[in-house]
Amino acid sequence: METYTDQQATPGFRAEFLRTLERLEDIRWWMAPSHGVIHIRVPCPYCGWAEKRADRTKLAHLDEDGATFTAVCFDHGTYEVHIDPEDDQPYLDLATLYRNLVKERTVGRDGQTLHVMMKGGDWAFGCQLVDGALGALNTPPAHIPIRIFTPQVLAPTGAKLSKSLLREQGKGALPADVEPWMLDTTAWPGSIDNYVDSLVWMVSELLTDPKHFFRSFTVKELGRLMTQRPAEPVVRAHEMGIYKRYFDLIAAGRKTTEIRVNDSSRRKIKEGSLIRFRCQGDEVVTRVTRVTRYDTFDEMFDHEEVASVNPLATRDEQLANIRQIYPPEREALGVVALGIELVDPPRTA
Numbered sequence: 438m439e440t441y442t443d444q445q446a447t448p449g450f451r452a453e454f455l456r457t458l459e460r461l462e463d464i465r466w467w468m469a470p471s472h473g474v475i476h477i478r479v480p481c482p483y484c485g486w487a488e489k490r491a492d493r494t495k496l497a498h499l500d501e502d503g504a505t506f507t508a509v510c511f512d513h514g515t516y517e518v519h520i521d522p523e524d525d526q527p528y529l530d531l532a533t534l535y536r537n538l539v540k541e542r543t544v545g546r547d548g549q550t551l552h553v554m555m556k557g558g559d560w561a562f563g564c565q566l567v568d569g570a571l572g573a574l575n576t577p578p579a580h581i582p583i584r585i586f587t588p589q590v591l592a593p594t595g596a597k598l599s600k601s602l603l604r605e606q607g608k609g610a611l612p613a614d615v616e617p618w619m620l621d622t623t624a625w626p627g628s629i630d631n632y633v634d635s636l637v638w639m640v641s642e643l644l645t646d647p648k649h650f651f652r653s654f655t656v657k658e659l660g661r662l663m664t665q666r667p668a669e670p671v672v673r674a675h676e677m678g679i680y681k682r683y684f685d686l687i688a689a690g691r692k693t694t695e696i697r698v699n700d701s702s703r704r705k706i707k708e709g710s711l712i713r714f715r716c717q718g719d720e721v722v723t724r725v726t727r728v729t730r731y732d733t734f735d736e737m738f739d740h741e742e743v744a745s746v747n748p749l750a751t752r753d754e755q756l757a758n759i760r761q762i763y764p765p766e767r768e769a770l771g772v773v774a775l776g777i778e779l780v781d782p783p784r785t786a
């Protein structure tokens with residue numbers, strides 16, 4: 438885990454920050470829509486204090502060696518701070534939008550790693566401003582990291598549940614409806630297994646539809662979801678989405694071989710594992726009777742019974758269908774054929 442304090446001290450972050458200084462005129466209205474003044478806080482070298490709104494902080498000089506800022510401390514008067522990629526001494530306290538712009542520009546230059554930003558749903562608006570600035574800086578689309586937004590947790594009043602408030606003021610600041618186990622899992626009124634089952638059940642419910650991730654949930658609703666899940670025991674299983682026509686064949690017991698590419702989550706499936714297939718609110722649980730791996734779909738059909746994969750289509754039709762779902766780079770991961778048998782009657786969620 439890397440904090441902002443770590444990130445801002447890296448040469449890559451500093452170099453990227455210096456590049457944005459050359460384009461401040463292009464990005465300032467994205468970074469500060471209400472007044473157009475970007476706050477760059479550089480602390481006083483004597484006391485560490487910095488002006489919150491950076492009113493007296495000026496970019497005095499910018500060249501290939503770095504940037505020099507002048508600022509004023511109430512105790513120590515005018516001071517100068519020099520920022521360059523080699524020297525990580527002065528802390529660079531950028532406003533939230535600006536630090537995210539620099540961070541995303543920095544990770545975007547790394548062509549070897551797929552960077553994914555995880556953000557709370559309340560950041561969705563901020564991202565539009567960051568995107569405006571990324572566009573103004575002519576950032577290539579491939580350099581813009583993927584972003585995933587998580588649901589926001591709200592206090593009963595509808596305000597965002599403030600983690601920092603809880604950190605600073607402890608449990609005394611907890612709104613009503615925040616159950617003790619939400620902060621301290623050992624306070625859950627049940628066994629550890631029961632807690633895990635509830636948590637897995639809630640996450641599975643959220644995962645049934647991506648739109649759940651664009652919504653906010655109050656602590657009361659989360660508490661209700663966790664404690665009022667269906668009473669039948671949770672079956673811990675691998676989760677797989679599947680097209681309706683295949684789902685119906687599995688539920689009818691007519692499809693006994695499921696074909697997937699051998700990606701990281703499939704590699705964990707063993708004989709005896711349970712798979713829960715989901716389709717449009719319906720689900721069916723199957724047990725894996727065997728796992729066979731192949732290099733290609735052609736090789737797989739040389740050995741598997743075609744009708745057990747799909748009793749309604751020829752080998753050629755099935756190959757054409759499968760290759761619509763899996764492009765060559767996915768097939769290159771290898772192919773896994775899973776023998777499956779029904780263990781539960783299908784139920785409607």
Ligand SMILES: [Zn+2]
Nearest residue numbers: 481484510513
């Ligand atoms: Zn000072």
